[in-house]
Amino acid sequence: MPASDTPTRTPAAPAAFPLHFSRREALASVALGLMVVVSYLPALWGGFVWDDLIVVEEPVIHRASGLWNIWFSPSDIKKEGHYWPVVYTSFWLEHKLWGLAPLGYHLVNVLLHLVNSVLVWRLLLRLAVPGAWVAAAVFAVHPLHVESVAWVIERKDLLSALFYLTAALTWIRFVETPGWGRYVLSLALFAAGMLSKSVVVTLPAALLIWHVWKRERVTSTDLLRLAPFFAVGLGIALGDLSFYTSREPLSLGYSLVERMLIAARALWFYVGKLLWPADLAVIYPLWDIRADDPLAWAYLLGAIVLAAFLWFGRRRFGPGPLAGALFYAVTLSPVLGFVDYGYMQFAFVADRFQYLAGIAVMAVLVGGAAEAASRLPDAVRKSAPYFVAAVLVVLGALTWRQTGIYRDGITFFSHIIAHNPDARDAHLNLANELIEADRPDEAVAAARTAVEQRPDMAAGYSNLGNALMHLDRLDEAQESLRRALELDPRNRDARQNMAETFRKQKRHEAAVEAYHRVLELDRGYALAHAGLGDALLSLERYEEAVESLTEAISLGTDPEVTAVLHFLLGKALKRLGRLEAAAEHLHRAVELDQSEAQPLVTLANLRIAQGRTEEADEYLNRARDLNSQDPAVLQNAAEALRKQGRYAESIEAYRAALDVDPQYALAHAGLGDTLFRMKRYEEAAASLTRALTIEPDLRMAGSLHLLAGRVLQELARPGEAANHYERALEIDPRNAEAMDRFAMLRFGQKRYREALRLYRTLLEIRPDSAQNHANLGATLFYLDRLDDARQSLERALALDPTLEMARIGLEKIRKRRKLR
Numbered sequence: 001m002p003a004s005d006t007p008t009r010t011p012a013a014p015a016a017f018p019l020h021f022s023r024r025e026a027l028a029s030v031a032l033g034l035m036v037v038v039s040y041l042p043a044l045w046g047g048f049v050w051d052d053l054i055v056v057e058e059p060v061i062h063r064a065s066g067l068w069n070i071w072f073s074p075s076d077i078k079k080e081g082h083y084w085p086v087v088y089t090s091f092w093l094e095h096k097l098w099g100l101a102p103l104g105y106h107l108v109n110v111l112l113h114l115v116n117s118v119l120v121w122r123l124l125l126r127l128a129v130p131g132a133w134v135a136a137a138v139f140a141v142h143p144l145h146v147e148s149v150a151w152v153i154e155r156k157d158l159l160s161a162l163f164y165l166t167a168a169l170t171w172i173r174f175v176e177t178p179g180w181g182r183y184v185l186s187l188a189l190f191a192a193g194m195l196s197k198s199v200v201v202t203l204p205a206a207l208l209i210w211h212v213w214k215r216e217r218v219t220s221t222d223l224l225r226l227a228p229f230f231a232v233g234l235g236i237a238l239g240d241l242s243f244y245t246s247r248e249p250l251s252l253g254y255s256l257v258e259r260m261l262i263a264a265r266a267l268w269f270y271v272g273k274l275l276w277p278a279d280l281a282v283i284y285p286l287w288d289i290r291a292d293d294p295l296a297w298a299y300l301l302g303a304i305v306l307a308a309f310l311w312f313g314r315r316r317f318g319p320g321p322l323a324g325a326l327f328y329a330v331t332l333s334p335v336l337g338f339v340d341y342g343y344m345q346f347a348f349v350a351d352r353f354q355y356l357a358g359i360a361v362m363a364v365l366v367g368g369a370a371e372a373a374s375r376l377p378d379a380v381r382k383s384a385p386y387f388v389a390a391v392l393v394v395l396g397a398l399t400w401r402q403t404g405i406y407r408d409g410i411t412f413f414s415h416i417i418a419h420n421p422d423a424r425d426a427h428l429n430l431a432n433e434l435i436e437a438d439r440p441d442e443a444v445a446a447a448r449t450a451v452e453q454r455p456d457m458a459a460g461y462s463n464l465g466n467a468l469m470h471l472d473r474l475d476e477a478q479e480s481l482r483r484a485l486e487l488d489p490r491n492r493d494a495r496q497n498m499a500e501t502f503r504k505q506k507r508h509e510a511a512v513e514a515y516h517r518v519l520e521l522d523r524g525y526a527l528a529h530a531g532l533g534d535a536l537l538s539l540e541r542y543e544e545a546v547e548s549l550t551e552a553i554s555l556g557t558d559p560e561v562t563a564v565l566h567f568l569l570g571k572a573l574k575r576l577g578r579l580e581a582a583a584e585h586l587h588r589a590v591e592l593d594q595s596e597a598q599p600l601v602t603l604a605n606l607r608i609a610q611g612r613t614e615e616a617d618e619y620l621n622r623a624r625d626l627n628s629q630d631p632a633v634l635q636n637a638a639e640a641l642r643k644q645g646r647y648a649e650s651i652e653a654y655r656a657a658l659d660v661d662p663q664y665a666l667a668h669a670g671l672g673d674t675l676f677r678m679k680r681y682e683e684a685a686a687s688l689t690r691a692l693t694i695e696p697d698l699r700m701a702g703s704l705h706l707l708a709g710r711v712l713q714e715l716a717r718p719g720e721a722a723n724h725y726e727r728a729l730e731i732d733p734r735n736a737e738a739m740d741r742f743a744m745l746r747f748g749q750k751r752y753r754e755a756l757r758l759y760r761t762l763l764e765i766r767p768d769s770a771q772n773h774a775n776l777g778a779t780l781f782y783l784d785r786l787d788d789a790r791q792s793l794e795r796a797l798a799l800d801p802t803l804e805m806a807r808i809g810l811e812k813i814r815k816r817r818k819l820r
Contacts, residue, residue, distance in 0.1 A: 028133055032114065032117045032133075033114050035140050035392065037110065039403070040146075040400075040403055041403075042403040043106045043109070043150040044103060046106055046406040047102050047407065047409070048100075049152075049406055050151075050412065052152045053079070054080055054153060055100070055153065059526070059555045061091050066092055070088045070089055074243065078522075078524075081244045081342065082197075083195075083240045083243045084196055086195045087155050087159055090108070091105070094108065100559065109150070109152060109154075109155060110149060112158035112159065113148070119169065120135070121136030124136060129363050130366075130374075134370070135362045135363050135367065137388075139362055141396040141399050142362075143280060143398040144277050144280065145399075146280070146399055147351040148352045150402075150405075151352075151406055157197065159197070160200045160356075163189045163190065163192040164356060167186045167190040167203060168206070170189060171186045172210070187228060190233070191232050194233060194237065198237045198241075199356075207229070209323050209326050209327050212319075248342055250342060252344055252345070254337065258291060259337045260300060261289055261296040261299070263336035263337055264296075264299040264300035264303045266335075266348055267303055267329060267336070268303070269349050270332065270349065270353075270357070270358065273354075274361050281420055282416050282419075283347050283416050283424070284349055285422065285423075286346065286424075310325055324360040325364075328360040335353040346424050409430075410437060424454075427447070427449040427453065428447070428450035430446045434446060435466055435467055438470070440468075443467035444464065447460060447464035447467050450463065451464055457487070458488035459493065460484075462484040462491060462493045462494035462497055463493075465481035465494065465498075465501075469500060474504060477501050478501050481494050490521055492521045492522050492525065495517055495518045496525070496527060496528055499517075499518060502535075503531060503535050511531070515532035515535065526555035526557045527552070527561075530548075530549065530557070533545045533568060534549075537568055542576050543576065545569075549569040550569065553569070559592050566599075570583070570584075570585035570606075573585065583607075586602055594626075595626065597633040598623075598636065601620065601633065601636035601639075603616075605640050609643075624637055631658075634667070635657045635667045638653030638654040638656075638674075639670055641653055642677075647674050647678050651674055654670050654671040655671070665690075665692075668687050669698065669700065672691060672704070672707065676707060681711050684707075685708065685715065688707060701727075701731055702735055702738070706724070706725070706737060706738045706741070709721040709728065709741060713745065721745060722745055725741060725742035739761060743755045743758035743779075747775070752782050752783050753783070755779045759775050759779055768799060770795075770797075770803050770806070771796070771803070773792045773795045773799065774803055774806045777790070777793035777796060777806065777809050781809060786817065793810050793813070797810075
């Protein structure tokens with residue numbers, strides 16, 4: 001707080017909460033607002049970064065019932081170690097208003113900072129600080145506050161400051177005009193601040209400093225009135241600390257001397273950054289604190305000397321500078337390292353920690369400068385506004401630039417690494433962001449650096465495995481993931497990534513088992529439910545797939561992933577014959593991601609199954625309009641046309657897909673099937689052969705070999721047909737149709753012994769088929785095994801008395817016996 005005259009000469013100050021602003025005050029508030037909005041404009045197109053994933057991923061925030069959990073079961077917020085329910089209530093409300101659109105969250109943060117800037121101005125006016133508006137303007141645009149404003153998760157700084165400042169203003173009003181309403185309101189606002197971020201526990205001490213500054217003493221009445229504030233603050237702070245240590249037990253082992261050295265250096269560090277806000281970093285290098293370091297003691301000695309100077313000079317300079325220094329140190333005390341907290345593993349200081357404390361430094365310096373300027377000659381004094389404007393423009397420009405690092409995760413973590421290459425976990429997190437941005441080569445490099453920095457960290461190997469998986473280097477990925485699980489068998493992300501590699505390898509049974517192990521660790525992990533649902537869908541376990549995909553959707557994730565989940569759920573429901581439910585989810589997929597054509601094609605196929613061909617055509621046209629150059633979309637549209645029997649249009653669509661990608665095996669396969677149906681056998685054979693040449697291991701390869709065999713039989717090329725039937729049976733030894741056609745082919749070639757073997761195998765698959773028994777009987781007849789033939793034919797008639805072929809066969813056996 002700045003120098004001022006004794007309290008008896010303090011000019012009258014405006015009310016803490018005036019019922020109306022004068023025109024001048026209104027303009028001053030608007031000016032503060034404009035400076036905040038302009039300086040922080042880049043924040044409005046920023047995304048979610050780092051710890052903002054709490055907002056993106058926490059089911060508690062997404063569920064309508066989550067408000068109860070936020071207040072009464074805080075441990076349900078998995079990634080938050082503190083009990084700060086007011087902050088998460090604000091996120092919960094915003095999620096109900098605009099979902100996971102980052103703009104809304106950033107806009108609220110900017111508006112909260114704007115309100116806080118006005119409150120700082122009103123508070124400094126109450127304290128009769130010279131240049132109060134200028135100090136508030138510096139607060140509004142100072143780049144040291146970017147971390148608190150542009151980073152969504154730091155809503156805690158803004159909300160706690162809002163309640164802190166309003167509680168202080170209400171207290172001042174109460175002291176001047178006592179009333180129980182004002183007292184209770186101030187206490188309630190303080191409690192709300194504590195439930196936003198317990199760092200504001202220092203407010204009662206700050207109010208004592210104000211009393212001493214105002215009256216040069218503290219009365220027993222003051223202490224009695226503030227006692228409930230100390231009790232509330234201490235109670236909530238201890239409760240929060242207990243909750244925090246129960247979830248994140250931490251003991252960094254610093255001695256009292258080392259903690260004093262950390263605190264002294266931090267105090268000077270923040271003053272230095274306030275005066276010269278250059279090289280601002282999200283994670284500053286972790287200081288090497290040693291008791292034998294002379295410079296460390298110099299910081300402590302400097303703090304003691306300054307305190308003594310302000311104390312002994314209070315009569316000459318007034319008590320304001322001393323009060324300001326006390327407020328600054330007291331307000332920072334919770335984050336000066338005397339109590340261990342998690343961020344101390346990364347750095348001892350952070351820009352956001354001084355959001356409130358820095359007000360004192362700004363007030364002292366601006367107030368002192370204003371007092372000094374009042375003694376200057378008129379000509380010099382008139383130039384002061386231009387100097388102030390220049391300072392504010394520079395600070396605003398620095399804030400604009402600093403705000404840009406919160407645009408996205410890659411920019412954010414690249415900035416951290418640029419300023420602190422050894423920052424803990426920065427390379428690890430950058431790898432994650434690069435994977436999300438589909439830049440896997442760069443992600444591998446970042447993950448390898450993370451592993452080199454911390455070779456005993458499972459998360460580094462997990463991210464490396466994830467990046468390698470995105471490059472389809474699946475064996476290497478699994479090797480890294482196994483190393484991660486050796487280090488930490490309960491590492492959820494490593495298990496999830498391992499499950500994803502199995503799914504990519506089409507090892508769906510292994511993937512299902514792996515996803516279940518992920519869910520044993522975290523039942524509420526949406527991505528595990530999603531992957532499990534996809535794997536179950538591939539295994540044609542549709543009911544289970546529906547259950548998993550529904551759970552994934554209910555847990556919530558980003559809109560793009562949710563769109564995919566609705567699409568997969570629609571496919572599963574379609575397979576179960578629940579067509580209207582399927583259509584509902586496919587429509588939802590289209591609404592969430594209007595750039596994706598696959599849900600439209602699936603909707604078209606669904607409507608074809610219902611005989612609603614006009615609606616199907618509409619969806620197909622929309623799909624083709626969206627992705628006219630996507631071969632997968634064109635191929636799927638061709639499939640839908642083929643199912644409607646519109647073969648000429650289907651062929652046109654398949655060929656359009658092949659114009660885009662001549663190596664697209666599925667399009668060649670579909671084209672071959674359509675040409676077969678049109679009895680254009682030569683062309684069909686060429687297309688099917690092309691499909692199997694391009695992709696021999698195509699998922700439907702067995703069916704294609706069967707179809708190719710049929711085509712070649714129609715072309716009277718039995719040798720080639722036999723080769724395809726044999727290949728179909730190698731892929732699926734229980735393919736009954738391929739076996740039947742192959743047996744018939746061998747029978748026609750009078751290779752009865754091969755036909756006999758095939759029919760006997762076929763009867764193992766279909767023992768109750770009258771036709772198979774009859775075919776076996778016919779084969780045995782031509783092998784002159786008449787008794788065996790008779791038994792097979794009689795069995796055929798027992799199964800189907802109308803089977804004429806079996807009667808004819810028995811008659812032939814009787815005639816042959818008579819001839820003998």
